[in-house]
Amino acid sequence: MSDTYDVLIIGAGPGGYVTAIRAAQLGFRTAVVDREHLGGICLNWGCIPTKALLRSAEIFHYMEHAKDYGLSAEKIGFDVGAIVKRSRAVSGRLNGGVGMLLKKNKVDVIWGEAAIEAAPKGDTPGAVAVRETTRAEAPKGAKGAGTYRAKHVIVATGARPRVIPGIEPDRERIWTYYEAMVPKTMPRSLLVMGSGAIGIEFASFYRTMGAEVTVVELLPQILPVEDAEIAGLARKRFEKQGIQILTGAKVAKVEKTGQGVSAWVETGDGKSRTIEAEVLISAVGVVGNVENLGLEGLGVTIERGIVVTDGLGRTSVPGIYAIGDVAGPPMLAHKAEHEGVACIETIKGLHTHPMDKGKIPGCTYCQPQIASVGLTEAKAKEQGYDVRVGRFPFAGNGKAIALGEPDGLVKTIFDRKTGQLLGAHLVGAEVTELIQGFVVAMQLETTEEDLMHTVFPHPTLSEMMHESVLDAYGRVIHA
Structure with missing residues (x-):
């Protein structure tokens, strides 16, 4: 028994x-x-240990930019073992x-x-x-x-982790997320194969900690499941941080060298190039x-x-x-x-x-964060919806400016005929905490009318959610 x-x-x-x-x-x-x-x-x-790593990187980033907040910090550094x-x-x-x-x-x-x-x-x-x-x-x-x-x-x-033949992980030079979470030393250069949530989070972490990072993505867009506009804004931020991004490109061959790996990358224009790095992270799905x-x-x-x-x-x-x-x-x-x-x-x-x-939300905890639920603008149009699209930038929000995080966007997509919220897509500080508001709205079949008459607290980042809805209907206040 x-x-x-x-x-x-x-x-x-x-x-x-x-x-x-x-x-x-x-x-x-x-x-x-x-x-x-x-x-x-x-x-x-x-999910959990990567968020701990990313939190350490976030604190390190703020320490490096203490002057932006009227503060000072000297002899800034990190202990990878302690992280x-x-x-x-x-x-x-x-x-x-x-x-x-x-x-x-x-x-x-x-x-x-x-x-x-x-x-x-x-x-x-x-x-x-x-x-x-x-x-x-x-x-x-x-x-x-x-x-x-x-x-x-x-x-x-x-x-x-999915394994690509010829690019099998060896735990030394070719990593999966297992090895990427427990580095013994901080690599000086890194090649990330794949730009989904896993690849982008590790690219963000290692770049913040000082590594030279290159991301190679087979599809034309990084973060392929995200709305194209949001992914485009994120890409600009990543590139501004110094991450090199190659889209429409394929890692065709990898050889180990005395210093790391040498990767032959085929680009969309029919050309190829060689990228040298200490470590390759394979993040091509599971x-x-x-x-x-x-x-x-x-x-x-x-x-x-x-x-x-x-x-x-x-x-x-x-x-x-x-x-x-x-x-x-x-x-x-x-x-x-x-x-x-x-x-x-x-x-x-x-x-x-x-x-x-x-109605299942997706979140990527890079810098900047990305969060979404529902249909992208392109998918909504493919499915025959006549859409209304609202946008509100972080630069128009008092809390975002006070946080020193004025870069970002909240985007909402509605069915013009019924007012149904079809999708919401966000990029910027703490958007992984904001997205649930839109998830609840979709679950409850909330319309634009309900959202426009909902009171959002001030000063909060959540006000941008309200403004984005208002913008979709020509009633935005602060933009």
Whole structure:
């Protein structure tokens, strides 16, 4: 009986542990299996530790520009070891917190590598074999290798960095985000392959800390999922900071040298150039961890490395579910969490509906920050909307000027016919904290009329959200 559960979740990342807690709240006997670390990649090697690194870079930036604020600072420097130590400590603290939450909610932790041996059918428990793992020491109180049974098995195994053949990471000269988060020394030069959120955040961090940085992006636009206008403004800021950016370009070949790497880059004009750098960071996306789980042998449909689901976590095999990165984009922790809650509530028989992926916000924590939700201007027009577009610059906001952050833009996109907010796109200081206002507005199906009559506090950056809406309808006040 002790090895039989109502729900067994494979993977203790944001999606997995949140789903486990919600399952326990709903009265399910629940266990979660992991092979390396509670909290998953996000907490241990992604979202959280990178934000700690970027915070150190931000403070260093302000110290270097103390004079701009009427202050003085002498002998400014940094200790890369101490920066990394702080970042790891932040992750360690939260990792322990996840363990406490699982214990509090009476969720069993099973330590090892899991594979589903038999598909759950009806009331017959499915078998999940857990093998010992050498990746990390088991948390105190965790169960070990063995065969466990559960009526419902949820796969939440996340994703890993995509590897380009011929440019495989070696942990010394060619890095993924793992190595980029724990540098032993600060490289003097860096080549970043890929300009999505991961690539741009590391480019921003290392440039702020003094490295010469070049970013190579295959597509014509950096930050390809963002609105073109916002991405263009961000690019200007990055280039002003000294980051060299090549778009429409491809890293065709990489050779290791005595000093680092030598990369042959093919540009859109048919030419090629060689870029020398101490380190190359490969940030060309991630792929789902679908291997060695027994899924295909059981008949679970997998397409292009992603487990196919119905939007509520159900796969093609009854009793087996998938959530988070392994179930497809957007590959974001907050998407995984909400997807997991919807999945387990569906299993419970509660009234649920698939998540509207068009209302999932995306944030990039570079300098300047970027945040967005909904349709870009181009996508809205492609879908046939007659749009109204509002813009408001940071330079017109008193709080932004007082902060010394006058560069940025808030952009809103409305359906001219109905007043529906279709999308919001921001670049500038603290926009990752502002975007949620627009997310709530979209979730509540707020119209331009509601937003224009909402009172925003003064002096705050949020006033720019209001002004952007007003601008879309020819009523802007401060521009």
